[in-house]
Amino acid sequence: KNEVEQSPQNLTAQEGEFITINCSYSVGISALHWLQQHPGGGIVSLFMLSSGKKKHGRLIATINIQEKHSSLHITASHPRDSAVYICAVKGGATNKLIFGTGTLLAVQP
C-alpha cells in the first residue's frame, strides 16, 4: 500500500463544476503539498499546508491532521484547469517528499 493515496485517479468534469480531489496518507508529516503538472510536464506548487485551510483564487486546500486526509477543491472549473494534480507529504524533519500517483483532471467546455 502506498504511503500517499489519491482519489480519484481520473476525473472528467464539465466547465463550471465544483471539483474535489482527495489525498490520504499513512505517515506522520510536517507538511502536505498540492502540485499541478501540465501536459508539458512542468510542475507548479499550488499549496503547502500543515493545518486548516488555504485559498488561492478558485482553489481551496484543506487538511485534517487527525484523519490524515487532505482535499483540493476547484470552484467554477475551467478547461485550463485540466492537468495532473499531485499530493505530496513531507515527513518529519527532512525536506524529502513522498508523492501520490496523481489525479488526471479533464475539464470539458
Next chain:
Amino acid sequence: DGGITQSPKYLFRKEGQNVTLSCEQNLNHDAMYWYRQDPGQGLRLIYYSQIVNDFQKGDIAEGYSVSREKKESFPLTVTSAQKNPTAFYLCASSTMRGSDTQYFGPGTRLTVL
C-alpha cells in the same frame, strides 16, 4: 527571472551509453533534488544534495550518479547500469527551511533506444 532550468527537454540515447542531464538554479537554494517519473507512479527520489560537495542517495539511486561542485548546478548521469532508463526526469530545489516548498524544473524526457 529566478528559476530552475533543465536541458535538454528531450533526449535520445542508444542502449549502453551514459548520458548526463543538466539542472541549473539561480534561486540561491542550498538543497537540490532529482526525481524520476514513470506512468502510473508517483515521483521517486533518485538523489538529493543539501550542500555543495555533498549528496545522498534517494530511494532509487542504483544506476545513477550525481555531482554538486557548485551551488547552482546538480547534474545527473544515467549510466549504462540503469536497467530501465527511459523516463521523465525532474529536478527541484529548495531552501533548507522546512517551511519552504520545492521548486521544480521543466523536466527532461529521456528515451533510450
